[in-house]
Amino acid sequence: MHSSERGIRLLRQRVDAWASKLKVTPHLVRVQRMTRKWGSCSTRGTITLAADLIEQNRHFQDFVVAHELLHLRVPNHGRLFKALMTVHVPDWRALDVVRGHGPCAMPRQTRSGRTIAEQSKSVG
Numbered sequence: 001m002h003s004s005e006r007g008i009r010l011l012r013q014r015v016d017a018w019a020s021k022l023k024v025t026p027h028l029v030r031v032q033r034m035t036r037k038w039g040s041c042s043t044r045g046t047i048t049l050a051a052d053l054i055e056q057n058r059h060f061q062d063f064v065v066a067h068e069l070l071h072l073r074v075p076n077h078g079r080l081f082k083a084l085m086t087v088h089v090p091d092w093r094a095l096d097v098v099r100g101h102g103p104c105a106m107p108r109q110t111r112s113g114r115t116i117a118e119q120s121k122s123v124g
């Protein structure tokens, strides 16, 4: 099996694990090339994850996956959303800082700095 196929399969397993943990059911989960964001969630419940997320470490993958799946329960980045993120990924703020971005859905201007990937992306 091609290594990227294996990576995507493992990423989808993380999505499945988090979906049951968060008690949500995504309408559709897509993994595709994304240049501006690590992930996004549509109002119809379609989760899209950046294909190169498979090259990131497991913890960062969990952060992005949990973030997008939580949008199925809370469609914004308000206080409830942040509180739920803190419950499930206690150090999510540190991961956001590492990315050099604030809250995700609105594309922010990119800022070069301590990023853990070659491209700056936000979490949608």
Ligand SMILES: [Zn+2]
Pocket (backbone or CB within 6 Å): 067, 071, 077, 103, 104, 105, 123, 124
């Ligand atoms: Zn978001």
